[in-house]
Amino acid sequence: MRFTENDTVKEAVNAKEGRQIVASIRDLHKSFGDRDVLKGVNLDLFESENLVILGRSGTGKSVLIKCMVGLITPDSGTINVLGKNVFELSPKELNKLRLQIGFSFQGSALYDSMTIRENLEFPLKRNLGIYDKNKLKDLAAEALEDVGLLHTMDQMPAELSGGMKKRVGIARTLILKPKIMLYDEPTSGLDPITSMEINELILSVREKYKTSSIIITHDISSAKHTSDRIVALIGGVNKVEGTFEQLKETTEPELEPFFKY
Amino acid sequence: MGTLMESAKVFFAEFMKLRSFLQQVAEIYQFVTRVIRNFFVPPYEGREILRQCFFVGNRSLFLITFTAFIAGVVFTRQSRPSLASFGAESWLPSLVSQAVVRSLGPLITGLICAGKLGSNIGAELGSMQVSEQIDAMEVSGTRPFSFLVVSRVTATTLMLPLLVVYADVVALLGSFLTVNFFNSSSFSLYFNEVATNVTYLDVFSSLVKSAFFGFAIGIVGSYAGYHSEKGTTGVGKAANTAVVVAMIMIFVIDLLSLQFINLFR
Numbered sequence: 001m002r003f004t005e006n007d008t009v010k011e012a013v014n015a016k017e018g019r020q021i022v023a024s025i026r027d028l029h030k031s032f033g034d035r036d037v038l039k040g041v042n043l044d045l046f047e048s049e050n051l052v053i054l055g056r057s058g059t060g061k062s063v064l065i066k067c068m069v070g071l072i073t074p075d076s077g078t079i080n081v082l083g084k085n086v087f088e089l090s091p092k093e094l095n096k097l098r099l100q101i102g103f104s105f106q107g108s109a110l111y112d113s114m115t116i117r118e119n120l121e122f123p124l125k126r127n128l129g130i131y132d133k134n135k136l137k138d139l140a141a142e143a144l145e146d147v148g149l150l151h152t153m154d155q156m157p158a159e160l161s162g163g164m165k166k167r168v169g170i171a172r173t174l175i176l177k178p179k180i181m182l183y184d185e186p187t188s189g190l191d192p193i194t195s196m197e198i199n200e201l202i203l204s205v206r207e208k209y210k211t212s213s214i215i216i217t218h219d220i221s222s223a224k225h226t227s228d229r230i231v232a233l234i235g236g237v238n239k240v241e242g243t244f245e246q247l248k249e250t251t252e253p254e255l256e257p258f259f260k261y
Numbered sequence: 262m263g264t265l266m267e268s269a270k271v272f273f274a275e276f277m278k279l280r281s282f283l284q285q286v287a288e289i290y291q292f293v294t295r296v297i298r299n300f301f302v303p304p305y306e307g308r309e310i311l312r313q314c315f316f317v318g319n320r321s322l323f324l325i326t327f328t329a330f331i332a333g334v335v336f337t338r339q340s341r342p343s344l345a346s347f348g349a350e351s352w353l354p355s356l357v358s359q360a361v362v363r364s365l366g367p368l369i370t371g372l373i374c375a376g377k378l379g380s381n382i383g384a385e386l387g388s389m390q391v392s393e394q395i396d397a398m399e400v401s402g403t404r405p406f407s408f409l410v411v412s413r414v415t416a417t418t419l420m421l422p423l424l425v426v427y428a429d430v431v432a433l434l435g436s437f438l439t440v441n442f443f444n445s446s447s448f449s450l451y452f453n454e455v456a457t458n459v460t461y462l463d464v465f466s467s468l469v470k471s472a473f474f475g476f477a478i479g480i481v482g483s484y485a486g487y488h489s490e491k492g493t494t495g496v497g498k499a500a501n502t503a504v505v506v507a508m509i510m511i512f513v514i515d516l517l518s519l520q521f522i523n524l525f526r
């Protein structure tokens with residue numbers, strides 16, 4: 001991993017505050033065809049923080065976190081998650097690392113041919129090899145209870161509303177007790193009240209599971225509620241960084257409109 | 262000078278096209294070898310394979326029954342006059358049985374399954390790809406490739422030969438009923454005639470051929486779905502590509518197997 005001098009200083013400061021880096025991204029580049037999407041992103045995620053990544057649609061926010069779990073291979077740059085260099089891992093090691101990362105997809109990505117319960121049990125069976133019926137049921141029930149949807153256990157995904165699907169998607173990752181959560185636009189397409197419920201859920205997940213989270217959003221009120229720190233992704237690089245209050249004073253032309261709602 | 266630039270541009274464009282075509286071929290080759298490797302490597306997807314086998318039968322059985330029966334009837338009715346004009350009507354069971362077992366049965370089943378299963382698999386996996394369900398499986402370490410693709414390819418490869426045998430029987434039944442309609446002959450006599458005229462090589466090669474049909478249908482459908490483009494149009498395109506390519510594959514395999522089997526006749 002290449003650290004600049006600046007990073008070393010920052011790391012030292014954070015070490016003094018007793019905060020550990022759980023994930024770091026260095027100089028990440030990715031283009032699709034002749035379209036440069038990420039042009040040198042640098043990012044650190046600290047232990048038990050909620051980091052919001054703010055940016056317009058199509059700036060490569062999803063691409064960024066998909067790189068973190070090895071779904072997309074970048075053109076250059078390094079990603080270190082929980083002490084492992086993501087792109088130097090064997091498939092087995094990558095699988096093990098992925099177990100510790102929860103990924104909540106923008107469209108929930110529930111398996112629509114399975115019931116909610118089967119959705120939750122799927123990774124338990126196929127990844128952890130748990131087949132005991134009672135144990136599966138208990139774990140599924142606990143995860144569903146955490147998101148307040150125990151009663152949907154035997155329903156199909158198509159029967160749920162958008163907000164409920166998002167919650168089940170989150171429950172499906174919580175069932176593996178992740179150390180890091182990646183939320184891809186958790187409130188997009190939801191009404192303000194449901195959005196607020198999701199924001200609360202994100203906070204309570206951190207409370208209970210002690211997760212460090214990256215929350216991708218262009219929903220400024222969600223950013224306000226969930227963030228400890230915000231990084232703006234503009235034109236394929238991380239441009240502005242700070243708390244919500246700090247960013248409110250920004251004069252960055254790409255970012256200003258977000259706060260002038 | 263200008264024309265030189267122009268031709269250089271054209272050449273470059275053609276080169277890129279060729280390159281992307283070759284890339285595609287390489288990708289398909291990788292896909293096929295990955296499936297074959299996964300056939301033999303545990304863990305096996307027993308339950309999912311059974312479930313997919315059931316779907317394969319369930320989705321195609323009605324169409325196969327209907328089409329095979331009619332094909333048997335039509336083929337018999339159309340062959341009868343020509344045979345009769347030689348006074349060779351008694352050869353009818355022999356002719357029909359060879360035609361059905363060697364060619365009609367596998368071809369009908371292959372084409373119906375290419376249409377029905379190819380589009381089904383393409384659309385299913387395509388919509389899973391587009392809605393990021395496959396990504397979700399990938400990041401939870403649940404080996405979506407063997408769960409989704411290998412199980413489907415295994416199911417089509419195993420089921421096609423069974424469906425072909427079934428189609429053969431239905432087509433021959435249609436043929437028998439047609440013969441019976443004109444001058445009643447006995448069921449056992451007819452099928453005796455059929456049995457003596459169909460060789461083991463006929464049956465065996467038809468089964469192997471249909472297993473290849475099934476493999477091709479599964480691979481083509483899965484590949485189209487697994488690599489479907491983003492957006493809802495991607496799903497439709499995946500299903501459509503799957504059907505067209507699978508049908509072409511059926512004819513190509515049919516032709517190749519004919520050449521191959523003739524070596525043994």
Ligand SMILES: Nc1ncnc2c1ncn2[C@@H]1O[C@H](COP(=O)(O)OP(=O)(O)O)[C@@H](O)[C@H]1O
Pocket residue numbers: 032037055056057058059060061062063064
């Ligand atoms: N698999 C892919 N193939 C080609 N282009 C892609 C792919 N994934 C993302 N892109 C492109 O990268 C850009 C950023 O996408 P994305 O990360 O989804 O944006 P967002 O910030 O809205 O999440 C988009 O222009 C998109 O078209």
Ligand SMILES: [Mg+2]
Pocket residue numbers: 061062063106184185
């Ligand atoms: Mg996105």
